[in-house]
Amino acid sequence: MPCANVTIMFQAAKSLDEALAAIDDATTLVVPREVSGVPMAATRALIRRGVKNLHLIALPTSSLQADLLIGAGCVATLETSAVSLGEFGPAPRFVAAATSGAIRIKDTTCPALHAALQAAEKGVPFMPLRGLIGSDVLKYRNDWKVVNNPFGNDDPIVLLPAIHPKVALFHAPMADRCGNVWIGRQRELATMAHAAAATIVTVERLHDGNLLEDPILAAGTLPAFYVDAIAIAERGAWPLGLPDHYELDAEHLSLYARMAASAQGFAEYLDKYVYERRAA
């Protein structure tokens, strides 16, 4: 009985496109930061499918993934604390869309996104957070509120409403046939899954046996109970890295930064590196 705990929600590993079916136009989609397992193969599949008007939440930042989705016209609203290609420079399509007004940006700060997702995880309507007061980040977020700390004395504090994504999407090292996913130290992936209505995961490989049956592995496992679909995508974070598994592809990211600097170059990049894989 290797999958004693498997929930009926989990279906055996699917094709990538099948796994992504729940991500409709206008989905509120939460994705992780660069070192936490960015589902780049899935991102390319979404672009090929032509998904539109995403409300993209990058927890708490993004790099290539947000830039590609924005450049490909998939994003209506972006909620994050930063988008950058890091040592490869600014994220060119993000910058272009931000300055042209092509997307709506909800600027935030890293711990505010974490707290708002933890609020959803805990089933509370809001979470408090220090900082922020006097910043323009707060000024432009009319969905946030400042109240007086009822345990303090003239002590203003920001309250952040819970964020309830429709779908959490990330890439992880492995899953088992029961649908359990090993996420390791990247605990915010568990919070994403707890907060989202549905969770879709791509993984490098299938693990033989039940991850929950080994106490050492179980400690880093997101249970199948929270997982709705899994697809295998080897090197699924490429050209980004998957820590402890493979490094980012610096040459390709340099190439991307150069090509994406212009709209035309970006279109060529899509043709060459996203659409060519349609048949894959």
Add this chain to the structure above:
Amino acid sequence: MPCANVTIMFQAAKSLDEALAAIDDATTLVVPREVSGVPMAATRALIRRGVKNLHLIALPTSSLQADLLIGAGCVATLETSAVSLGEFGPAPRFVAAATSGAIRIKDTTCPALHAALQAAEKGVPFMPLRGLIGSDVLKYRNDWKVVNNPFGNDDPIVLLPAIHPKVALFHAPMADRCGNVWIGRQRELATMAHAAAATIVTVERLHDGNLLEDPILAAGTLPAFYVDAIAIAERGAWPLGLPDHYELDAEHLSLYARMAASAQGFAEYLDKYVYERRAA
């Protein structure tokens, strides 16, 4: 360089009594529930030392540990959502102290304790929690507040002030020589350590190598940065169990339940099973 990340706060594994030195009279001490690693050897050492007036926080419940400490006169205030010996019956010294008024009890409910410690972990003054309204748990907690959810409409919600323990104390399967402690799935142990000013851990054994250097082990590791003292205590949860390692000692717990039913029997228990180990 096996301990690149070790903090100077950590000292190599100490004797049990040395490790417990920071637990003075009147310490606000947080300890875990039965299946999460109850430091029973350490508890007996504290009783032998004659610690007094503890503010004991059992996250979120306790069994033998709280009963022993209460019976031995170590506790002034107990904050928890339940104390019971489970299938071995009521916790007799807890019940006696509660009905005689020998200790002050701050009754709470499991998720309220978790949330209040997470508030300290996150550096916020309070956390909201659903439920509670209309209960006598809330009625008798004048340190809690009910406010109107500012994101709702006539929607009362409870706010719980952060709990900042002075010391977190627990038992875990293993630590390494850098001071990292493997806690596995018992993530509330990390929250306890994050929330407390100091953390003291007993472990079954030392692990060779650095727990943080193996990604699989690291996923279940509390970093040395949060750990102030470690002592080795083999079978340190006895007569309780340590899940995945050893079962509880049912015969001994039955014996305890019988002996502790009277004050005299409890005194005999202490003589036989706590003080006799003074030389150990």
Add this chain to the structure above:
Amino acid sequence: MFMSAVRRDFRDEELLADVIARLIGDARHVAVGNASPIPATAALLARAQNGNMRPHVSLLQSRRHNFFTDGARELFDCAGQGRIDVFFLSGGQIDGYGNINLVSTGDYAHPAVRFPGSFGSSYLYYVVPKVILFRTEHSRRTLVPQVDFVSAPGTSERNVYRTGGPVALVTNRCVFTFTGGRFRLASVHPGHTVEEVIENTGFDFDLPDAVPATPTPTPEALRLMREVVAPQLAEVYPRFTAEVFGPPQSAA
């Protein structure tokens, strides 16, 4: 436990588990707390009967039937997310308003009897849609007009966030359902009578003109409990399983 003259081919525990399994129905996720072998049997029976892996059953005392990897808080977070559909609570006292008392009798500051404490009830009672109250001892000591301490109330004001609450109370004598803030006698177990229920219940409840007998377990339900459920249960409740279902068999 039951004073019955009827010849039966099932045990009291099997009847109770069968009753509770029917109350569970087709839920997605049933969580069962510690020291609750009969509700655990019921949850696993419901799952075996549905035959589609529903409901997912979390036995909090188990390692195998317990997927939680985010620490002791995950049960409560999970409930707060709306992902736990059925839970079981009990009470040192339960009153006719559905209030439960897990703390103490008498004056709270100077209690006559002290119970263990409220556990998670002051939260879970509000956010788990189907809470099944289970208390085998059906007496005027346990089922009282009004509890001395409200660990969690049976109902809340309209403006209080509440997505859950009690749906039924199962005792060793009968089943009450809970609607509109009151209990209603739904069935009396074989070998027991309405008069006996009235006599041993400290609170008022709605009494239909005709009260059916609690249906007895079907042969198929008994077979599933004994052959499918018992081997799963043995990990967590070896003594209960051996006593009720006989010597352990190999797991299915």
Add this chain to the structure above:
Amino acid sequence: MFMSAVRRDFRDEELLADVIARLIGDARHVAVGNASPIPATAALLARAQNGNMRPHVSLLQSRRHNFFTDGARELFDCAGQGRIDVFFLSGGQIDGYGNINLVSTGDYAHPAVRFPGSFGSSYLYYVVPKVILFRTEHSRRTLVPQVDFVSAPGTSERNVYRTGGPVALVTNRCVFTFTGGRFRLASVHPGHTVEEVIENTGFDFDLPDAVPATPTPTPEALRLMREVVAPQLAEVYPRFTAEVFGPPQSAA
């Protein structure tokens, strides 16, 4: 980078790291964000100089020098607990009030230039006791009278919870300290002048009668950077390490 006629036996990066290491002093825990090789060098140098394993250094881009196992939120939780003493921030714009802008110039709704975003600054600036601002480009474009967007303010009203904030600003030309809501010129790097600093700074700052030259790294500091720090740094910043400190040596 520096226009210097003085013969020197150190590189600009070494001077800056040395300056920052002195600003760090005897802290317990220094955290260094991504893409910050000079602050990372400084933190590891401070540790090597103290010789007592203090401060603990967290390089967030590293696996080895990064103990976090509780996900991306742990850095912020750790800071909220008061367990991070020193952090580094920068800004597309920094103004004379210590405000930093990591978001955009011009009108926020129609930005002229868009920067990546505020990252954790809108929180960390308030709760890390010693925030060292570091921006190598020292020009009127970056050091402005008033930022167009406040990612995080340099100071706060008295009733705002604030246990941290800026203590200094290090550029390629000089060191400013920050007290009383204003910058004060503390030292000018060798090869640079006070006049040059005034000319290239868009904001007002306090100017002492005599401004010392930034002390140059001691031979011992240079030795530590090259022999002890460089091998540790190479894991995270291989290109920077090779360029500044020469070919990799085996780790200490």
